[in-house]
Structure formats: structure tokens, C-alpha cells
Amino acid sequence: MMEIYAIAGATAVMVALHAHNHRKVRRAQMAFPPRGSFVTVEGLRLHYVCQGAGQPVVLLHGGMLSACDYAGVLELAAEAGFRAIAFDRPGYGYSERPRRDMSTPAVQARLLREALSVLQVKSPILVAHSWSGSLALSYALTYPDEIAGLVLLAPGAYAGDAYPAGTADLLIGRLLRVPWLGELLANTVLPPLARLLTKPMVTATFSPDPVPPGYLEQARALWSRPGQLRANREDILAYVRTVPQWEPQYAEICTPVVIVVGDADPFHPELQAGRLHREIGHSRLVVLPGTGHMIPDVRPDAVVEAVHMVLKHKQPS
Numbered sequence: 001m002m003e004i005y006a007i008a009g010a011t012a013v014m015v016a017l018h019a020h021n022h023r024k025v026r027r028a029q030m031a032f033p034p035r036g037s038f039v040t041v042e043g044l045r046l047h048y049v050c051q052g053a054g055q056p057v058v059l060l061h062g063g064m065l066s067a068c069d070y071a072g073v074l075e076l077a078a079e080a081g082f083r084a085i086a087f088d089r090p091g092y093g094y095s096e097r098p099r100r101d102m103s104t105p106a107v108q109a110r111l112l113r114e115a116l117s118v119l120q121v122k123s124p125i126l127v128a129h130s131w132s133g134s135l136a137l138s139y140a141l142t143y144p145d146e147i148a149g150l151v152l153l154a155p156g157a158y159a160g161d162a163y164p165a166g167t168a169d170l171l172i173g174r175l176l177r178v179p180w181l182g183e184l185l186a187n188t189v190l191p192p193l194a195r196l197l198t199k200p201m202v203t204a205t206f207s208p209d210p211v212p213p214g215y216l217e218q219a220r221a222l223w224s225r226p227g228q229l230r231a232n233r234e235d236i237l238a239y240v241r242t243v244p245q246w247e248p249q250y251a252e253i254c255t256p257v258v259i260v261v262g263d264a265d266p267f268h269p270e271l272q273a274g275r276l277h278r279e280i281g282h283s284r285l286v287v288l289p290g291t292g293h294m295i296p297d298v299r300p301d302a303v304v305e306a307v308h309m310v311l312k313h314k315q316p317s
Contacts, residue, residue, distance in 0.1 A: 024191065028221035034094040036067065036086075041114040047094035048087045048115070052078025055148070056121045057307055058112070059086035061296070062130025062156075064201075064223050064232045066093035069129070072300030080304055085121065087112065089132065091231025093222070102177070103231070104238040105246075109139040113146070122146075125310050127303060129153040129296050131235060133272070134243050140253050141246060149256035149310035153295040153303065154265055155273055157250065159243045162271035165236050173237030176230050186226035194224040208264050209291065209298045250279045256313035257283035258306040262291030262299075284309060 036049035049067050051074045059070040067086035077084035090108055091097030101107065112135070116124060125148045128136035133155025140150055156163060172190075176182040198220040202211055222228065257280050261269040277285040286309075288295065288302055296303060 022187070024195075024221075025225050028225065032218050032222055038094075039115045039118050041111055041118060042098075044090065044096040044098065044111065045094075046087060046090065046096070046111065046115050048085055048119075049074060050083065050085045051075065052081070052083050054081040054083050055311070056083045056085065056116075056124040058116065058121070058124045058126050059084060059296070060112075060126065060128040060132035060135060061086070061089060061092070062132055062154075063235055064092075064219075064228070065129070066222065068093070068218065069294070069296045070300075073127070073296055073303045076300050076304045077307065080308075082304075082307065083121075085119070085124075087115070089135075089231075091234070092228055097227065097231050102234060102238050102241075104242045105134040105138045106142065106242065108135050109142060112139065113143060123148045125149045125151060125307055127151040127153065127307065128155060130293065131156045131239065133157050133276075134239055134246070137250060137253070138246055140255055141249050144253070144255065147255055149313065150253075150258070151303065151306040151310060152257065152259045152273070152276070153306075154261050154267070154269055154293050155259065155276065156239065157243070157272050157276045158247055159240050162268070162275070163239065163243070165240055169233065169236050170240065173233040176233050177237075182230065186230045190229050191224040191226060194229055195220055198223060204266065205292075206294050206298070207266055207292050209294060212297060215297070250276060251281070253280055254282075256310045258286060258309045258313075259283055260286045260288065260295060260302060260306050262288045262293065262295060264290055265293045267293055284313070 034047050036047055038045045038047055057077055059073060061069050067088045070086040074084045074086055088095035090103050097103055126136045133152050136150050137157055176186060199216060202216055202219050259273050259277050261273040277283050288299055291299055
């Protein structure tokens with residue numbers, strides 16, 4: 001009898017958590033609605049924000065983030081004469097994500113290419129932050145003649161010791177891919193845990209830069225949604241499993257490449273950006289003094305300047 005009561009109690013807790021979390025999702029999306037447009041590729045709606053006209057510049061955010069992190073870059077790039085397009089990557093912000101196949105960097109590169117084709121974007125400069133470095137590098141290796149250059153902001157390019165994903169990160173990623181168990185975890189226990197951890201995570205990621213006003217409130221509301229939590233954990237798992245196959249090919253990239261890092265980035269950029277700069281011999285490395293990891297948010301001017309550097313690199317001498 002006690003076992004029956006225990007099962008009934010646990011079930012009631014899970015049902016209550018599920019309902020509570022979905023109320024939180026509705027409130028979050030009312031407070032922070034999508035600000036852009038949608039494009040459909042492979043049956044998925046991808047959300048993007050576009051400003052300006054001219055040479056297209058495509059902005060790709062890092063893990064747990066969204067197109068909102070490029071708000072300052074969008075404005076400055078549009079003023080500088082660029083057509084700036086910031087995407088919510090699959091599963092983040094307001095973009096949908098494939099449910100069956102793992103959305104590896106290569107899969108996300110394919111979806112991005114199809115979205116750009118629908119939007120009639122040709123020869124863009126790809127700007128990629130953190131995790132999306134792997135996406136942009138995959139794109140450059142797979143579709144080398146279709147981009148004008150790369151700007152890589154504190155990029156993720158290597159696995160192993162350079163990307164020390166914890167055992168818990170990988171375990172959660174695997175569990176979330178189990179159909180029934182993944183749905184249960186993502187809709188019950190993980191969202192409140194994520195809300196609890198958002199402040200220390202945001203503070204650590206921005207360090208030593210201050211967190212912008214209002215950023216924490218939006219992050220706490222949107223990052224804890226079940227779909228975005230699942231996307232982030234799956235991205236970590238996909239990165240560790242697939243990035244090593246691309247690593248030996250980086251030296252083959254011929255497009256102009258500018259790599260930007262902060263000298264106070266807490267995530268050991270010498271193991272990522274520094275190594276990548278050495279392997280892509282023609283790349284340019286820009287080190288921003290007194291700057292941490294969140295370059296799109298805290299140094300949008302440096303991002304636009306790096307885009308200009310790519311264009312100058314393309315011009316014949």
C-alpha cells in the first residue's frame with residue numbers, strides 16, 4: 001500500500017511540475033515575444049531578425065543564447081551598410097528543431113543554407129559566436145564557394161580537452177534523446193533547476209564584463225523552456241561526437257577568416273581560437289583587451305569592425 005501511495009505522490013508532483021512549467025513558458029513568451037520573421041525549411045520554422053541592406057552578414061549565436069544577443073550588432077551593421085540577419089538556431093529562441101535526427105553542426109549548417117536560399121541571400125559573411133564556430137566551420141568546409149568570409153567570435157572549433165563537457169552534461173544530453181524519458185525530464189525537473197542556475201551561469205559567462213540591464217530576466221524566462229533546454233544539451237552531445245571529424249580539415253579553408261577573442265575570456269580561448277588561428281594560416285586574430293566571452297553583447301563595434309576586415313581581406317591588393 002505504501003508503494004502505491006509513493007507512486008501516486010510522485011506522479012502528482014510530476015503532473016504539477018509539468019503544468020507549472022508550461023504556465024511559465026506561456027508567461028515568458030508573452031513577456032518576450034518574437035521580434036522578427038519566420039522562414040520554413042524542411043518543415044521547420046526558423047526565426048530570424050533582419051536589419052539594413054547591402055552585403056549580407058549572417059549572425060549565429062552560441063549555446064543557450066538567441067538572436068537577441070546580436071541586437072547591438074544588428075543596429076550597427078545596418079548603419080554601416082550591411083544586410084544583417086540574426087537567426088535563432090534550431091531549438092533556440094523561436095526556431096523549431098528536428099525531433100528525430102540529431103541537429104549536429106553539419107545539420108544546422110544545411111538548414112541555414114536552405115534558409116538563406118529561400119531568403120535569396122547570396123555570398124554572406126558568417127559571424128559565429130562560441131558553439132556556432134563549429135557550425136560556421138562546417139559550412140565553410142561543405143559549401144566553400146557560397147560564403148564571402150567568416151568572423152569567428154570566441155569560437156568553439158575543437159573537442160577533447162579544449163571542450164571539457166562534463167559527465168553530467170553528456171549524460172543529460174543522452175537521457176533527453178530517450179523519447180519518453182527526455183520529454184518527462186525536459187517538462188518537469190529540468191526547468192526549475194535551470195531557472196535556479198541561470199544567474200550564476202550568466203554571471204560566469206559574461207565575466208569580467210557586467211551583465212547588461214534586463215538580460216538576466218529574459219534569460220531566466222526563455223532559457224528554461226523545455227525545448228531550449230533540450231536543444232542546448234543535445235548541442236553539447238552533438239559537438240563532442242561530431243566536431244573531431246572536421247578538425248583535420250580546418251587548414252583547407254580558403255575563405256577570409258577573422259577570429260576575435262577577449263583577453264579575459266574565462267573559457268581558455270588559447271585552446272580554441274589560438275589553435276584555430278595557427279591552423280588557418282591566412283586567418284587574422286583580434287584580441288580585445290579587458291573583454292570576456294560575450295563579445296556580441298558587450299563589443300558589437302568590434303564585431304562590425306571584424307566584418308569590415310573580412311571585406312578588406314577580399315579586395316585585390
